[in-house]
Amino acid sequence: MASKENTAGSRIPGAVRSWAAQLVPAPGPARRLAVLTVVQSTGFGLFLSSSAIFFRRTIGLSAQQVGLGLSVAGLAGMLCTVPIGRLADRYGARLPLLGAYVALAVLFTGYCGVTGFTGFVVVAALISVCETASNPLRMTLTHEVFPPDERVRVSAQMRSLFNLGFMLGAAVAAGALAVDGRAAFYAVILLTAAAHTCCALITWRLPGRAGTPATTTLEAKPKSGLRDVRFVSLALLCGILELYQPILTVALPLWIIGRTQAPGSVNAGLLVLDTVLVIAFQVAASRGAETAPGAARMLRRSGLLLAGCCLVFALTQDASALVAVPLLVLGTVVLVLGELSQSAGSWGLSLHLPPPGKQGEYQGVFALGRGLQQTAGPFLVTALAVGQGRVGWAVLAVLLLLAGLACPPLTRAAEAALATAPARTEPAR
Known part of the structure; x- marks a missing residue:
């Protein structure tokens, strides 16, 4: 009986190590992309878990204004994904993604100066454009950097790690909500901006597309x-x-x-x-x-x-x-x-x-x-x-x-x- 228990006990750590090895990518571009994902999702969870209360209590918006502003922001983000994707085809995905993270760091900091509905809509719309574009840009970068047989696995690892980072960010936001007050919410905003600054630094170190891509002839050019x-x-x-x-x-x-x-x-x-x-x-x-x-x-x-x-x-x-x-x-x-x-x-x-x-x-x-x-x-x-x-x-x-x-x-x-x-x-x- 004891030997069976010992065998079962030894299998559990082995299974945990095997699972962790699958979740955490090997050193190299995949590992750096994993760190990027955790940092970004931590900032995302931190902000999203407290943003509605921040908009209401600190900026002083009504519930209807928050809903309308976020709807306008969502529409702006959706309209810009294809044009930004075309930039990635022309220059590679790394530079547009780097620009998106730099812009997000500045824009989240800008929330500290927003005092009314108009400023809220402008900042929220610009943030939505950058955030909405970041996912297709990361997928394009994944296509550029990794061979075909690794792309889906890397994407799966990133999604698991995104959820992990989001939980961490939400836990930190819960602490800010418990403290309450303008200073606590500004701290959340600045931490979110700092997370995107780190994302920009990590993206700078990621490999990009090597060389200039071939262009198709006029008659062979793929349609939109x-x-x-x-x-x-x-x-x-x-x-x-x-x-x-x-x-x-x-x-x-x-x-x-x-x-x-x-x-x-x-x-x-x-x-x-x-x-x-x-x-x-x-x-x-x-x-x-x-x-x-x-x-x-x-x-x-x-x-x-x-x-x-x-x-x-x-x-x-x-x-x-x-x-x-x-x-x-x-x-x-x-x-x-x-x-x-x-x-x-x-x-x-x-x-x-x-x-x-x-x-x-x-x-x-x-x-x-x-x-x-x-x-x-x-x-x-x-x-x-x-x-x-x-x-x-x-x-x-x-x-x-x-x-x-x-x-x-x-x-x-x-x-x-x-x-x-x-x-x-x-x-x-």
Whole structure:
């Protein structure tokens, strides 16, 4: 008996070391990108966890002004992703990303001088442009720096580490909220600015694209990413599958307090469960997305799982806490499995399907699917799930299922179109 216990005890540390080795990249560009991700996400979690209260109490905005200003900021960010992506295609992703981090450090510091609604909208919009562009720029940099068989794995490591940093930032923000007062909120703002300054320094040390890219001849020049119907359609489908985010953060909290007998505090536990599972399993769940067909299959799986979680959540309507809480936990686990597949699948398609020399622009186009989800998603999932109850959850399930099922055939069509596109190039002058 003792020997079995000793064997089991020795296996646990080995499993932990193996998991940590998968999560933390090897020394080199991937390790530096990992540090960048943790630092940025810590600043993001620090600011996002306290920003609403900062806007209300320190700047003195009304709730309606905060909502309107952030909506305008979100629209500005979405409109600028494609033009910034084109800059990355022309000059490489490192310099635009470096510029975005420098600008964010200055802009967050600028919040300390904002005293009214107009200044808030201007600063928030500029921050949104830089933050929204940073994700496609990082993906473009990943494409430039790492070989094809490592790109999805590196992206998965970055997402796990992003969640880890976000939790750290949120914990620090909780301390600032406990202290309260103008000085505490200004400290949060300045720490966020300092985090982005560190990101700029790390980005400066990252490798960029070697040399000047080849340019295509006029007759071989790929069309604009916005005119690539198949790719745009896949971006929108991935945006639909990303509805798991507002389901978890908007619809589910309202559902718990309004449609079930479960205590509202359950929602905090579900959010922690989601974050911990993503940190633990995102890297392992990304295996299989190293090719476009594999990524599409993962998106199909995501649609099936997310549809299933909606049906589980629907069962909790009017249920007692004894019944509702286990079902909510089960539904959240299923949602996380769908979330992991969606993330890996979307990285795979966004990295594998753009034509040569257009990675930055296509990453900007792909980000539009996420932007539309962030704009319309909260209203859609709330109106359906919370407003219509079980019927609304069923409609969401069908929508997610159809989006997942449509990804493989559309990916095959996109690959066929990419294979038959002209590929003649001439050296850049």
